[in-house]
Amino acid sequence: MTADRRPIALAGIGKIARDRHIPALEDSEDWSLEATISRNSEVEGIESHADIESFLEARPDIDTISLALPPGPRTAYAEAAIRAGRNVMLEKPPARTMAECLRLEALAAEAGVTLFATWHSRMGHAVESAAARIREEGLVGIRIDWREDVRKTHPRQDWIWEEGSLGVFDPGINAFSILGEILDMPIALREVSMEIPSNRQTPIAADFAFTHPSGAEISGVFDFRHDGDPLWDMWIETKAGRFALRDSGSRLEADDGDVPGNQSEEYPLLYRRLAELVDAGESDFDLRPLHHTADAHLIGRRSIVEPFDW
Amino acid sequence: MTADRRPIALAGIGKIARDRHIPALEDSEDWSLEATISRNSEVEGIESHADIESFLEARPDIDTISLALPPGPRTAYAEAAIRAGRNVMLEKPPARTMAECLRLEALAAEAGVTLFATWHSRMGHAVESAAARIREEGLVGIRIDWREDVRKTHPRQDWIWEEGSLGVFDPGINAFSILGEILDMPIALREVSMEIPSNRQTPIAADFAFTHPSGAEISGVFDFRHDGDPLWDMWIETKAGRFALRDSGSRLEADDGDVPGNQSEEYPLLYRRLAELVDAGESDFDLRPLHHTADAHLIGRRSIVEPFDW
Known part of the structure; x- marks a missing residue:
């Protein structure tokens, strides 16, 4: 202190x-x-x-x-x-x-x-390393795999199923926020499909694909119907090979060694950044993760699936 | 020539x-x-x-x-x-x-x-008069009434029911574009409900309400299940009285006289404006009508209603 x-x-x-x-x-x-x-x-x-x-x-x-x-x-x-x-x-x-x-x-x-x-997942320990690797090696594709058991991560939180909440995009927007940080080119959703429980308003799962200016293939799945510990992973292919950005940006796994993660650093880093912004009299208000989420709802194909109850 | x-x-x-x-x-x-x-x-x-x-x-x-x-x-x-x-x-x-x-x-x-x-409805003959009247008199509220018979306005155009098309927001976005022109304060959708035919992807009707910084009440309905000629009207109340902006911005009806409309002027005026922009080396790229449409899909409450067939 x-x-x-x-x-x-x-x-x-x-x-x-x-x-x-x-x-x-x-x-x-x-x-x-x-x-x-x-x-x-x-x-x-x-x-x-x-x-x-x-x-x-x-x-x-x-x-x-x-x-x-x-x-x-x-x-x-x-x-x-x-x-x-x-x-x-x-x-x-x-x-x-x-x-x-x-x-x-x-x-x-x-x-x-x-x-x-703030987009806390951007502060994941390995996000910067992943961005540097993509920049240096050239992107071929990214497969996003964001799955969790909603009964464990949002236990009995009915608000997540109400219109205006984001359902499975509530964690999914974290993946979109990481994409904004590791890609130096603008992407746009091309195709989205969503599954909505018949007794709820928001999606329990979504599948999606982006267009990328260089033709890189970026696609993924968000799913709340997962058993066990959450998966918050991106499987990344560059012209030089493959690596994984795991645990919501906190860990990089590659053949040439891992960058270890520490998820508890996210919020200390957010408050450090806040101090820098206030000192500089600047703002940081990146809306791209919300754009993608709104775009998903705007162009998404909806299927009604079995009811969800806790 | x-x-x-x-x-x-x-x-x-x-x-x-x-x-x-x-x-x-x-x-x-x-x-x-x-x-x-x-x-x-x-x-x-x-x-x-x-x-x-x-x-x-x-x-x-x-x-x-x-x-x-x-x-x-x-x-x-x-x-x-x-x-x-x-x-x-x-x-x-x-x-x-x-x-x-x-x-x-x-x-x-x-x-x-x-x-x-371009937002062609903004070029409606009476839009500028309506904006001036709202500015001078102070806004109390706007009720939007945008109804048409989709079988007449989009006969057998199945694309309007496919995800990524806007359904009843395809004409409705014109109303949003007029709002952007007649209001000098930013508004945001607060509540939306949408009705979607069980065999289609996009809404056949929507009800909505905006928040306005001064507390003015702005709400409306879009509906494709209308008999007869389209209604594209805004019923406007100011502190000084009431008037109507009708026929997609082309006609103003008030107690103190009408401003007659001429919808065919819209596209000539758009091309006039294009010439001005090119001469000045400027752009005009107002995305607010699309924001509101995406926001409606993001926060809207969806009900499934009876199937729609031509």
Whole structure:
């Protein structure tokens, strides 16, 4: 802990806040968690506010706010914080809709504050190595394999099946965020098929293929009906050979040796990046992962499959 | 006809080209239609090419191309034209996906050519008057009523029911394009419900509501199951009263008198605007109508309804 840590507030004290944000902030050399904003939860020893308005009024000295709320209520919080001149860090996805994202971006530019749309999987330990290898060797293709048992990763979380949530694209958007980081050319979804349980609104599985300007074949599958530990892997072929980017970007497996991973670094790295952005007075608001997700819903072929119950 | 009309080529010689583009170009003081590009159709008296590559090679002197193709093949044509340094005008919607749009935008900026995403309904005779009235009087609410008999407006056009087509959003995106022109504040879809025939992929009807920064209530309905002539109307309430913007932006009805419409002006005005953009070396590539359409698919609640057959 150093004397010049910047004050920060965290809104939304749920599972992701306790698992990831708070431990990262406790160890941070950049930030000091000085307030939380949550209707239902508190963090022992930290000043607590029930809503964004009372926080903004009580603590004009805290000029950066991290929002770990779900996307539904998050946009109104982000808007209030930006209007009050505070820097804002947003959990993924940055908003429910493209139009909300563009509105936040315009408001932040007007207010002159930092807006940071985080994509935690990009901070995976091996993502940079994979990007360098693709750049040097030339891409032939990527096969994405993103499978998990929704009963374990989202136990009884009915919100994930409601319209406006993303279903299997909730983890899948993490794969899209890694693609944006390891590819230096723009890609667009060409074909998507989605399976939707007959009693739910959002997809339980999806298959997709992208077009890539150089003709590289990028395709994959997202599936919530997986047994056992999650698979969050990309199988990558370059002109020089094959390697795998595994565990949501945290580990690179190749014949010439592995780059070991450490998934717990993701959130510390996000908060490090936030400090750099605030220092530089810059924003980082990459919407491509959300574009691809919206595009999938726009062009996807839907099949109704058997009902899903916990 | 004047001596200094610019040469232009038109790709995609289907119904919209014959009904709208060719008459507009024949009467244009700015443009002279010197070539068509179409696998199946020709226009009497005009040089014809079967595909974009042979056209680009044969006619380096024609530096502007208008694409009246469906969005599926259109993006590849646009990309080839931009790479060859030609200015491009695109029928709505500008591409199948957001990612394709952003790619075209980046390519055009790199090539230094004009890119014009047209939204013909914006050129409706009364759209500007409606915008001025809303600005002066202050908006209270808009109710959108966009209904047509799909059997008459898209007779036996099965493509409209295939994934990647927009179903009832194909006409509906015109309403969204008018909203972008008459509102000076950004709006975002808040709630959408869609009805999809059990034997089809795209919606036959949709209900929706937007959030507006000032709290104005903007909502509407799109419906393909309408008897009789199409209704393409917006019922607008301002702090000073009510008026209607009817017939897809072409007519304004109010107590203090009507602004008469002339829908046939839309395409001449689009080609006028294209000439201005090319002269100025600028682009006009507003993606908001497509954002709202993608957002509707991303957050929309879907109900399966009775099958649709022609």
